[in-house]
Every structure is written in C-alpha cells, then in structure tokens.
Amino acid sequence: MEKIPVARPVLGEEEAAAARRAILSGWVVQGPEVAAFEEEFARTVHAPLAVAVSSGTAALHLALVALGVGPGDEVITVSHSFIATANVVCYVGAEPVFVDVELETGNLDPGRLEGVVTPRTRAILAVHQLGMPCDLARILAFAGAHGLAVLEDAACALGSEIRLDGRFEPVGRPHGVLAAFSFHPRKIITTGDGGMITGSDPELMARLAQLRTHSMSLSTIERDRAGQVVFEEYREVGYNYRLSDIQGAVGREQLKRLPEMVAARRRLAARYLTALEGHPLLILPREPAYARSNWQSFWVVLSAACPLSQRQVMEALAARGIQSRRGVMCSHREPAYRDRPPREPLPVSEYLQDRGIILPLYPAMTEPQVDRVAAALREIVKD
Numbered sequence: 001m002e003k004i005p006v007a008r009p010v011l012g013e014e015e016a017a018a019a020r021r022a023i024l025s026g027w028v029v030q031g032p033e034v035a036a037f038e039e040e041f042a043r044t045v046h047a048p049l050a051v052a053v054s055s056g057t058a059a060l061h062l063a064l065v066a067l068g069v070g071p072g073d074e075v076i077t078v079s080h081s082f083i084a085t086a087n088v089v090c091y092v093g094a095e096p097v098f099v100d101v102e103l104e105t106g107n108l109d110p111g112r113l114e115g116v117v118t119p120r121t122r123a124i125l126a127v128h129q130l131g132m133p134c135d136l137a138r139i140l141a142f143a144g145a146h147g148l149a150v151l152e153d154a155a156c157a158l159g160s161e162i163r164l165d166g167r168f169e170p171v172g173r174p175h176g177v178l179a180a181f182s183f184h185p186r187k188i189i190t191t192g193d194g195g196m197i198t199g200s201d202p203e204l205m206a207r208l209a210q211l212r213t214h215s216m217s218l219s220t221i222e223r224d225r226a227g228q229v230v231f232e233e234y235r236e237v238g239y240n241y242r243l244s245d246i247q248g249a250v251g252r253e254q255l256k257r258l259p260e261m262v263a264a265r266r267r268l269a270a271r272y273l274t275a276l277e278g279h280p281l282l283i284l285p286r287e288p289a290y291a292r293s294n295w296q297s298f299w300v301v302l303s304a305a306c307p308l309s310q311r312q313v314m315e316a317l318a319a320r321g322i323q324s325r326r327g328v329m330c331s332h333r334e335p336a337y338r339d340r341p342p343r344e345p346l347p348v349s350e351y352l353q354d355r356g357i358i359l360p361l362y363p364a365m366t367e368p369q370v371d372r373v374a375a376a377l378r379e380i381v382k383d
C-alpha cells in the first residue's frame with residue numbers, strides 16, 4: 001500500500017543547480033543571491049521592502065526588537081500556534097498575553113482583544129495560522145484605537161490573500177507594521193531554514209538589515225564595492241541572523257514555483273472540502289469572506305459528538321498508510337510556559353489541539369490520493 005505523507009516540499013534540479021551556482025561563485029553567505037531573493041520576494045507580496053534572515057523565528061524576534069518591544073511590555077497573541085510565536089515575545093523580555101481563537105479558522109478572535117488590553121500592551125502579534133488569513137481589518141482597527149503596533153506572523157502564509165478596503169491583496173504587503181515569513185520545509189517555499197521580514201518604512205528596514213549582522217554599519221557588499229579601505233562600526237548589540245547565498249539562490253527558484261504550488265494546494269483543499277462536506281461529526285475549516293488561504297495545511301476537527309478520540313482516528317489513518325498530525329499546539333500547556341498561566345481560559349485553542357487533525361496536503365499530492373484520505377476518514381469516523 002502506497003504511503004501518503006502529511007507534507008512534502010517540492011525541490012528539484014532547478015534548486016540543485018541554483019545551490020551549485022552559488023557555491024561555485026565563491027560567495028556563499030548573504031551576498032548577491034540574498035539581495036535578489038529579497039527584491040523578488042518583496043515584489044511577490046507587493047511589499048516595498050524585504051530583509052532576509054536565518055529563520056522565521058529570527059524574523060519575528062528581530063521585528064520585535066526593531067519595534068522597540070522590551071521588558072515591562074505586553075504583546076497580545078495566541079497560544080494556539082507553533083511555540084516560536086510565544087517564544088520571541090519572551091526573547092525580548094516582554095510578556096505574551098494569550099487570547100483564544102475562532103473554531104473554524106484557528107485564528108485570533110478579535111472579540112477577545114478588549115478583555116486583555118492594558119496600559120502595558122505594546123503590540124499585537126497576529127498569526128495567519130496554517131496559511132489562513134486572520135481578521136486583520138478588525139485587529140488593525142483595534143490596534144489603531146489603542147496605539148498598538150501590529151506584527152504579522154505570516155510564517156505559513158506566503159501566497160495567501162486578504163481583502164481589506166474592498167480588494168484582495170497578498171498577505172505580508174504588510175498590512176501591519178511588519179510581517180515575518182518562514183522557509184522551513186514544512187512551510188510554503190523552503191530554503192532549508194530561512195525567513196523574511198517585509199515592511200514599508202525604509203529606516204525600520206535598514207535597522208533590521210543591520211541588526212541581522214551584528215548592527216555592522218557597512219554590509220559586506222558595500223565594503224566590497226567601496227573601492228577603497230573603509231572601516232565599519234557596530235552601533236548596537238545585534239545578532240547573526242544572516243541567510244546564506246546558497247539558501248538565497250534556492251529561495252529564488254522556489255519563488256518561481258509559488259503560483260503553481262498555491263494553485264495545486266487550493267485545488268486539493270477544495271476537493272477535500274467537497275468530499276467531507278456535511279459530515280455530522282467533522283468540523284471543517286472555513287475561509288471567511290475576507291480570506292483566501294494558501295492551504296499550507298488542511299485540517300478537520302472532531303465534533304464533541306464524535307465518539308472516537310483524536311489518537312484513535314490518527315492511528316486508524318496510519319494503519320491505512322496515511323500520515324496525519326494533531327491540531328496546532330497550545331504554548332500555554334507546555335512546561336516552558338508553566339510560570340506564565342494565561343489570564344483567561346482558552347477553551348477553543350485547547351479544543352483544536354485536542355480534537356484537530358491535520359491531513360496530508362502538498363503540491364505533488366494527486367486527486368486520487370485526496371479521495372483516498374477522505375474515504376478513509378469517512379470509513380473511520382462513521383456518520
């Protein structure tokens with residue numbers, strides 16, 4: 001029986017040739033390939049500027065540093081996310097304040113913001129979970145009214161679109177102050193590890209570009225092109241969050257595949273939705289009118305009436321050669337967050353972690369494979 005993995009990146013001869021080109025050029029870290037990748041990425045998401053970094057986590061961390069978030073500040077975000085979202089708030093010494101999410105999108109419930117905002121709140125870290133755009137119109141309106149910065153965790157959301165002011169635009173334009181993307185193999189495009197920050201304020205973006213390389217006043221390219229002896233200085237305590245040129249070259253090839261990969265994901269997700277529609281024991285993900293997901297993941301949630309546990313369903317799928325993952329984790333339930341209990345209960349976040357199941361979805365997946373997974377699920381969870 002052919003096994004169906006939960007995810008699989010698309011990497012081919014083009015990426016291998018690009019890596020070879022960078023290696024043989026002799027310039028292997030943050031050079032011309034990274035610069036070109038940044039330009040092409042910015043164009044893709046309609047952002048004025050982009051700064052490449054070594055991971056999505058580094059992108060979020062640097063963004064918080066550049067926004068001036070620090071000790072004594074509170075950042076409103078979701079617990080229901082990969083732990084990196086909460087961790088970066090801790091890195092800068094601020095306090096993550098968790099709010100619950102909506103059942104059908106897995107995203108921050110804007111109706112809960114009013115209940116947790118305090119005079120110490122500095123920013124909202126808004127996640128587009130699993131590629132599903134969150135309700136930025138309401139989040140931005142709330143942030144505007146309270147003088148808060150909005151940072152978008154778009155780790156999974158490259159290629160997703162959101163409707164604001166009546167028309168659809170790419171996620172990460174950005175609509176908040178900054179947006180952070182990830183190029184981990186589990187995301188939409190991959191460079192191994194890697195990340196990108198998009199923004200529109202030239203000063204802020206220049207500061208991010210320096211912070212990623214120890215706040216050195218001259219980039220290696222600038223020093224190389226100066227044509228004379230110049231000495232750099234280090235203006236603040238920065239980081240080594242550089243992306244390699246080998247990765248930059250691979251990222252450029254991955255970007256070329258993006259339209260086709262997102263189209264394939266959308267076609268397969270639509271097929272899942274049709275195949276599983278109306279199942280009385282399954283809650284399906286829902287694209288709100290303002291959102292066009294890239295379907296980085298497709299998931300189902302077992303309803304309260306379903307007699308089977310998440311584990312039972314996942315094991316039955318595995319017995320049929322179908323890999324799956326549990327719903328998105330909740331950071332507040334991990335030992336690392338034992339000393340930071342949430343201020344309010346997060347029942348929907350916990351429900352999605354305990355009853356959600358992520359099903360296989362990747363660009364090279366075939367329609368018969370989607371049909372096989374949907375049929376297996378209907379056979380296991382009998383209606």
Ligand SMILES: *Cc1c(COP(=O)(O)O)cnc(C)c1O
Binds near residue numbers: 082084127130183193
């Ligand atoms: C993957 C992910 C991150 C972290 O990205 P890395 O590149 O793995 O560091 C952050 N937030 C979310 C929502 C993610 O899914």
